[in-house]
Amino acid sequence: DAMVIQNPRYQVTQFGKPVTLSCSQTLNHNVMYWYQQKSSQAPKLLFHYYDKDFNNEADTPDNFQSRRPNTSFCFLDIRSPGLGDAAMYLCATSTDSYEQYFGPGTRLTVT
Amino acid sequence: AQSVTQPDIHITVSEGASLELRCNYSYGATPYLFWYVQSPGQGLQLLLKYFSGDTLVQGIKGFEAEFKRSQSSFNLRKPSVHWSDAAEYFCAVGPPDSNYQLIWGAGTKLIIKP
Numbered sequence: 001d002a003m004v005i006q007n008p009r010y011q012v013t014q015f016g017k018p019v020t021l022s023c024s025q026t027l028n029h030n031v032m033y034w035y036q037q038k039s040s041q042a043p044k045l046l047f048h049y050y051d052k053d054f055n056n057e058a059d060t061p062d063n064f065q066s067r068r069p070n071t072s073f074c075f076l077d078i079r080s081p082g083l084g085d086a087a088m089y090l091c092a093t094s095t096d097s098y099e100q101y102f103g104p105g106t107r108l109t110v111t
Numbered sequence: 112a113q114s115v116t117q118p119d120i121h122i123t124v125s126e127g128a129s130l131e132l133r134c135n136y137s138y139g140a141t142p143y144l145f146w147y148v149q150s151p152g153q154g155l156q157l158l159l160k161y162f163s164g165d166t167l168v169q170g171i172k173g174f175e176a177e178f179k180r181s182q183s184s185f186n187l188r189k190p191s192v193h194w195s196d197a198a199e200y201f202c203a204v205g206p207p208d209s210n211y212q213l214i215w216g217a218g219t220k221l222i223i224k225p
Contacts, residue, residue, distance in 0.1 A: 004154075031211055042201060042215035043155070050211070090154055098143040098205030098213060102154035 004103035006091050012109045013081050021076040021106045023091030032074045034066060035090040043090055086110045113138050115204050117216035124192050125224045132187040132219050134202030143205035144185040146176055150198045197223045
């Protein structure tokens with residue numbers, strides 16, 4: 001089945017230690033999104049790619065970076081995680097549409 | 112400013128009872144409308160969507176939603192809830208000029224009483 005895959009599902013990192021989360025998709029969608037979701041809150045858009053065009057939300061901290069080497073893969077890099085970055089990170093895809101398909105998420109813990 | 116309001120943070124319903132979750136949006140034209148469900152520790156799953164046409168839309172898992180333009184609402188309903196429906200429900204709106212970005216409501220947590 002076509003899907004959005006996120007690895008790992010659970011990630012523990014130390015304060016200040018860089019971490020990379022990955023997302024892959026078999027849907028061949030041209031738009032990919034990264035969201036941060038804290039407990040009992042709505043997802044917050046960090047950035048998205050329309051094809052190779054990167055779109056950063058104005059309030060996304062510089063600590064967060066992203067790479068999209070090809071259509072199928074997208075990475076979220078957190079350069080120096082702080083305790084406040086502990087959250088669920090969700091990847092989503094869409095194709096010239098507002099209908100977004102989500103992966104299962106990566107739960108990030110910062111110790 | 113564009114916004115989505117889900118006025119109920121929590122709703123508790125007995126198993127087998129009917130359910131209605133409210134969603135109101137603030138936008139001049141009719142946006143694209145969505146309901147997503149999120150089980151604990153999971154990603155979001157699309158329940159249903161409204162783009163145009165029939166204002167009563169059917170979704171997965173027995174859910175339906177009705178778009179009411181005059182009330183700027185898109186309420187989610189289910190005639191009889193099951194314990195497995197316990198989850199967080201998010202209403203989302205896609206304004207046509209938003210470059211495929213969604214505006215999210217704060218979510219409603221559904222609790223099912225046995």
